Amino acid sequence: MKETRTEKPQAGVENGLFEQIINDPQIQAFLALADEHLGVIGYTEHGARHGSRVAKWAGSILHDLGHSSEECSLARIAGYLHDIGNFICRENHGQTGATLLYPLLCKYPMTERQLGLVLSAVGNHEEQYGQVYNSICAAVMIGDKSDVHRSRVRDYDPSRNDIHDDVNYAVTRSQLLVDPNVHEIKLELQIDNNIASVMDYFEIFMERMVMCRNASQFLGCSFRISCNGTSIG
Numbered sequence: 001m002k003e004t005r006t007e008k009p010q011a012g013v014e015n016g017l018f019e020q021i022i023n024d025p026q027i028q029a030f031l032a033l034a035d036e037h038l039g040v041i042g043y044t045e046h047g048a049r050h051g052s053r054v055a056k057w058a059g060s061i062l063h064d065l066g067h068s069s070e071e072c073s074l075a076r077i078a079g080y081l082h083d084i085g086n087f088i089c090r091e092n093h094g095q096t097g098a099t100l101l102y103p104l105l106c107k108y109p110m111t112e113r114q115l116g117l118v119l120s121a122v123g124n125h126e127e128q129y130g131q132v133y134n135s136i137c138a139a140v141m142i143g144d145k146s147d148v149h150r151s152r153v154r155d156y157d158p159s160r161n162d163i164h165d166d167v168n169y170a171v172t173r174s175q176l177l178v179d180p181n182v183h184e185i186k187l188e189l190q191i192d193n194n195i196a197s198v199m200d201y202f203e204i205f206m207e208r209m210v211m212c213r214n215a216s217q218f219l220g221c222s223f224r225i226s227c228n229g230t231s232i233g
């Protein structure tokens with residue numbers, strides 16, 4: 001007999017669902033393994049700290065722009081889960097993660113549409129192939145690509161001359177600000193110029209910043225960057 005999932009009330013998404021999902025033992029185990037595996041191949045932190053930051057920012061962006069609480073909740077869920085596919089393989093981890101998450105999330109009270117929105121945001125968050133299909137995608141992209149900070153660097157060693165570590169470690173503060181009155185999303189960075197320069201930042205993160213601009217435009221906003229108190233874009 002063909003099984004169909006019951007369309008659960010929308011209220012479930014807004015009523016503690018995020019907390020249920022982030023405390024799911026399977027999800028916790030896969031996210032921890034993703035972070036562990038990326039550490040092995042020399043990537044920055046991609047664990048609970050990164051997921052929590054992206055979740056917070058993705059939800060806040062939509063909240064501040066007046067989107068529904070349902071969309072804010074879905075953005076938080078997708079933001080927390082977006083990098084889970086990394087435990088299987090770094091390449092195409094967005095699509096891998098989305099495919100993996102479908103059975104994991106089916107047990108939660110989400111409609112097929114809500115589930116699909118989360119999966120689309122996970123599947124499109126990387127700059128190599130990501131498309132802005134909807135507001136959830138846009139918010140997760142901006143949150144993810146804006147998370148540059150020294151706390152993401154594992155065992156920083158300047159003698160390695162790893163530009164990704166240098167740039168991340170140089171960023172002592174990163175903050176996303178949304179001004180709905182002027183339709184602007186701004187990434188404020190504090191960069192220690194003794195460790196890396198703004199040019200270094202753009203050398204490795206230009207594609208990410210373009211993705212943030214496109215995602216912001218989808219949300220009806222411009223995307224601005226300020227560094228050490230000066231607007232640079």
Ligand SMILES: [Fe+2]
Pocket residue numbers: 082083093125126
């Ligand atoms: Fe990713």
Ligand SMILES: [Fe+2]
Pocket residue numbers: 046050082083144
């Ligand atoms: Fe990420």
